[in-house]
Amino acid sequence: MRGxxxxxxxxxxxxxxxxxxxxxxxxxxxxxxxxxxxxxRAREFAEKAIEKQKSAFIxxxxxxxxxxxxxxxxxxxxxxxxxxxxxxxxxGFIYQDYKPVFWSPSAKTALAEAELEYNEQHVSRSVYxxxxxxxxPPKLTSMIxxxxxxxxxxxxxxxxxVPANQAVCYMPDSTYSVVKCTTTGExxxxxxxxxxxxxxxxxxxxxxxxxxxxxxxADGSCAHxxxxxxxxxxxPANHVTMAKGTGLVHTAPAHGMEDYSVASHHQLPxxxxxxxxGFFTEAAGPxxxxxxxxxxxxxxxxxxxxxxGSLLKEEKYVxxxxxxxRTKKPMIIRASKQWFVxxxxxxxxxxxxxxxxxxxxxxxxxxxxxxxxxxTFWCISRQRCWGVPIPVFYRKxxxxxxxxxxxxTDVIKIxxxxxxxxxxxxxxxxxxxKEAVAKAGGHDVLDYVKGRDVLDIWFDSGTSWAHVLEGSxxxxxxxxxxxxxxxxxxxxxxxxSVAARKKAPYKTLVVHGFTLGEKxxxxxxxxxxxxxxxxxxxxxxxxxxxPPYGADVLRWWVAESNVFTEVLVGPVVxxxxxxxxxxxxxxxxxxxxxxxxxxxxxxxxxASEMYIVDQYMLHLLQGYGSKVTEAYKEYDYSKVVRxxxxxxxxxxxxxxxSIIKDRLYCEEEKDPKRRSCQTVLAEALDVVVRSFxxxxxxxxxxxxxxxxxxxxxxxxxxxGWINANSAWKKPGIEEAIEGACAMRDSFLGxxxxxxxxxxxxxxxxxxxxxxxxxxxxxxxxxxxxxxxxEIMMASQTTLLSELPKETPTDANIIKGTFLINLEGxxxxxxxxxxxxxxxxxxxxxxxxxxYTSNSxxxxxxxxxxxxxxxxxV
Numbered sequence: 001m002r003g004x005x006x007x008x009x010x011x012x013x014x015x016x017x018x019x020x021x022x023x024x025x026x027x028x029x030x031x032x033x034x035x036x037x038x039x040x041r042a043r044e045f046a047e048k049a050i051e052k053q054k055s056a057f058i059x060x061x062x063x064x065x066x067x068x069x070x071x072x073x074x075x076x077x078x079x080x081x082x083x084x085x086x087x088x089x090x091x092g093f094i095y096q097d098y099k100p101v102f103w104s105p106s107a108k109t110a111l112a113e114a115e116l117e118y119n120e121q122h123v124s125r126s127v128y129x130x131x132x133x134x135x136x137p138p139k140l141t142s143m144i145x146x147x148x149x150x151x152x153x154x155x156x157x158x159x160x161x162v163p164a165n166q167a168v169c170y171m172p173d174s175t176y177s178v179v180k181c182t183t184t185g186e187x188x189x190x191x192x193x194x195x196x197x198x199x200x201x202x203x204x205x206x207x208x209x210x211x212x213x214x215x216x217x218a219d220g221s222c223a224h225x226x227x228x229x230x231x232x233x234x235x236p237a238n239h240v241t242m243a244k245g246t247g248l249v250h251t252a253p254a255h256g257m258e259d260y261s262v263a264s265h266h267q268l269p270x271x272x273x274x275x276x277x278g279f280f281t282e283a284a285g286p287x288x289x290x291x292x293x294x295x296x297x298x299x300x301x302x303x304x305x306x307x308x309g310s311l312l313k314e315e316k317y318v319x320x321x322x323x324x325x326r327t328k329k330p331m332i333i334r335a336s337k338q339w340f341v342x343x344x345x346x347x348x349x350x351x352x353x354x355x356x357x358x359x360x361x362x363x364x365x366x367x368x369x370x371x372x373x374x375x376t377f378w379c380i381s382r383q384r385c386w387g388v389p390i391p392v393f394y395r396k397x398x399x400x401x402x403x404x405x406x407x408x409t410d411v412i413k414i415x416x417x418x419x420x421x422x423x424x425x426x427x428x429x430x431x432x433x434k435e436a437v438a439k440a441g442g443h444d445v446l447d448y449v450k451g452r453d454v455l456d457i458w459f460d461s462g463t464s465w466a467h468v469l470e471g472s473x474x475x476x477x478x479x480x481x482x483x484x485x486x487x488x489x490x491x492x493x494x495x496x497s498v499a500a501r502k503k504a505p506y507k508t509l510v511v512h513g514f515t516l517g518e519k520x521x522x523x524x525x526x527x528x529x530x531x532x533x534x535x536x537x538x539x540x541x542x543x544x545x546x547p548p549y550g551a552d553v554l555r556w557w558v559a560e561s562n563v564f565t566e567v568l569v570g571p572v573v574x575x576x577x578x579x580x581x582x583x584x585x586x587x588x589x590x591x592x593x594x595x596x597x598x599x600x601x602x603x604x605x606x607a608s609e610m611y612i613v614d615q616y617m618l619h620l621l622q623g624y625g626s627k628v629t630e631a632y633k634e635y636d637y638s639k640v641v642r643x644x645x646x647x648x649x650x651x652x653x654x655x656x657x658s659i660i661k662d663r664l665y666c667e668e669e670k671d672p673k674r675r676s677c678q679t680v681l682a683e684a685l686d687v688v689v690r691s692f693x694x695x696x697x698x699x700x701x702x703x704x705x706x707x708x709x710x711x712x713x714x715x716x717x718x719x720g721w722i723n724a725n726s727a728w729k730k731p732g733i734e735e736a737i738e739g740a741c742a743m744r745d746s747f748l749g750x751x752x753x754x755x756x757x758x759x760x761x762x763x764x765x766x767x768x769x770x771x772x773x774x775x776x777x778x779x780x781x782x783x784x785x786x787x788x789x790e791i792m793m794a795s796q797t798t799l800l801s802e803l804p805k806e807t808p809t810d811a812n813i814i815k816g817t818f819l820i821n822l823e824g825x826x827x828x829x830x831x832x833x834x835x836x837x838x839x840x841x842x843x844x845x846x847x848x849x850x851y852t853s854n855s856x857x858x859x860x861x862x863x864x865x866x867x868x869x870x871x872x873v
Contacts, residue, residue, distance in 0.1 A: 105278025122321030137220035191247020387454030462492025518570025625724030
């Protein structure tokens with residue numbers, strides 16, 4: 001509407017676990033399907049969902065290039081994604097490594113942090129256990145004499161990780177105590193700050209024998225509590241906290257990010273004893289093999305600690321714990337060989353670029369910067385088959401990976417023609433050329449196998465810029481999504497674009513909140529309080545319970561809400577939205593109804609020849625248009641709605657419409673006075689309709705179809721934006737009309753609730769600026785047809801500079817003042833006025849209903865003149 005060609009290309013993220021799981025949930029024996037059967041079913045499911053969603057979006061009035069949508073399983077999209085992958089790999093941003101990652105046993109795949117949700121009420125079986133000292137730290141030898149057994153005290157919420165223990169960590173700068181248990185006589189080492197709380201939990205008392213610094217624990221070692229012969233050294237680490245536990249941390253490098261860092265630094269083993277389904281492997285020993293680590297495996301480890309005499313206490317511990325956001329099942333941390341984006345090396349550049357992006361609301365940018373700050377790596381490999389394959393080959397005998405410019409060029413060429421199904425359907429000889437193998441120093445293509453991992457769907461969607469934006473330099477003007485995408489699509493798009501081409505993919509981010517139930521509760525299918533947009537528009541099965549509101553009510557609700565926070569929806573909110581639109585329709589209906597027989601091209605009156613109140617309305621209209629335009633630029637749709645409602649109710653319905661009815665209905669059809677207000681109504685209708693068209697497109701087009709003078713119009717969306725003429729702006733005119741309105745309010749207040757036409761009003765103003773302004777509205781002393789009388793809404797108005805001598809003694813004289821402020825404050829003058837309301841002496845005109853007739857049976861002089869002009873008596 002504002003003269004730009006808009007490229008809004010809708011797209012669907014089609015890969016990933018949610019679709020795969022949903023497609024397979026309808027199949028018996030899904031675990032026996034081949035990768036290609038799974039991919040086929042997932043694709044069919046995605047295609048059906050896309051068609052359903054697309055028709056819903058079109059019904060909602062979303063304007064887009066619906067014939068040219070993108071889907072992430074389109075061959076060209078997949079090929080572009082692989083190009084970005086290789087570019088990032090070639091620049092060193094993508095690498096393969098063996099380290100702990102978030103792992104979903106329920107989905108049998110690694111996940112990135114953005115795919116987790118946290119259950120604040122998760123219950124873990126936490127244990128306090130002892131690791132017997134094998135070698136006392138040299139600095140503590142004098143304190144621990146060997147007369148009683150000594151151990152370090154350790155607490156963990158994940159007992160199943162104990163078999164993978166390789167060390168016990170302490171905080172070098174903290175203070176530790178050697179204590180004697182008054183119950184058993186044993187010696188324990190733990191943090192000084194945790195002595196009292198730990199003794200209380202263990203239902204005993206500790207006698208503090210001595211204290212030392214964490215560094216004094218160096219070079220000590222313990223016996224592993226469940227594996228005879230294994231030694232767990234005491235090692236320094238900065239991740240140890242004193243908030244909970246004992247200040248000594250059980251360290252299992254395969255199951256913790258910080259633990260892994262300690263292991264890397266000290267060259268400790270990082271063997272993982274847990275398989276992809278979350279079961280202990282054969283390497284964990286016969287007592288644990290094939291047991292689920294979060295269930296019976298956890299119990300078995302606790303029993304082993306009990307049997308070894310290492311378990312001091314088990315208790316339930318409620319805490320925040322990561323769950324797979326799709327399967328809603330608990331996660332574990334598990335070391336495995338995965339592909340990663342080295343976000344540590346790209347995030348500084350990403351943060352700098354992000355600071356130059358306009359973010360609406362501005363508070364969201366800091367959250368995203370913080371999220372980037374915390375992100376050291378991004379795991380992008382998934383152990384599933386519905387997705388874009390990581391285009392890497394592995395040497396059978398060494399596991400060494402093969403990817404270079406030749407291999408990737410060949411794979412991309414095939415994918416562009418056949419899609420990524422080819423990775424599963426074609427033999428390796430057709431995917432990997434002899435030349436590429438030779439370049440890598442290999443001999444035979446058959447020495448290699450295809451990789452079986454697919455790319456994370458955040459990499460999938462995060463490379464949409466590479467497909468949608470034309471040319472390597474282009475950026476999107478706007479990305480719009482929910483606040484959860486600050487760690488998802490917004491972030492993955494930024495990281496891939498900065499890594500591949502050193503720039504953000506967007507100039508503006510618009511970040512909205514979530515929809516909640518009417519009482520502020522989260523929407524949940526299990527509670528049954530989810531509001532379906534299609535039911536809002538078309539109604540439910542029972543229209544008395546779920547009435548059809550139509551698309552515009554749904555759109556109005558969105559626009560009037562502060563979408564940058566949480567938004568409430570329900571019957572009360574939707575009924576209010578419908579009422580708001582009905583009020584707006586009534587305003588539009590009044591304007592349309594008075595357009596009959598009016599053609600703006602031939603019947604309009606120039607602004608300079610209009611009534612002053614009409615010029616005043618054009619002045620307000622110009623200001624309204626400017627404010628609305630600014631609000632749209634800031635994506636502040638709720639401000640647009642507030643401006644629209646205020647203008648329509650306060651300026652149009654309550655003020656302008658009420659005073660011009662006499663001119664519209666009683667003056668001669670082509671009288672310039674009547675044409676003057678019709679000109680304003682035509683302009684107001686055009687400005688108002690264009691101002692709400694982006695929010696209520698169906699209503700806007702409906703109005704344009706009913707305009708009597710725009711029969712061949714191309715409609716509201718192809719004929720430009722608000723055209724409020726800058727010449728309409730006349731700040732000085734405000735003082736005249738607002739001064740008159742102040743006196744009208746005094747008059748109407750004095751006759752509270754009675755019909756103003758039953759009165760004549762006398763206005764007395766001392767000579768000065770205010771009197772001159774009122775004289776511009778009524779040149780003669782007394783008039784029933786002047787501009788001033790129209791505003792007063794009385795049957796007759798008299799304008800005087802002093803109180804008339806014949807004023808009745810019992811007359812109700814209302815006094816008031818009005819401050820005139822002209823030329824930006826250079827001219828300021830406060831004037832006082834008096835208003836007297838007197839019952840009219842004349843009869844009621846049967847035509848215009850004003851009390852201006854000499855007899856109740858004959859029209860007033862003005863009406864007689866109009867009727868004579870029409871040739872009627």
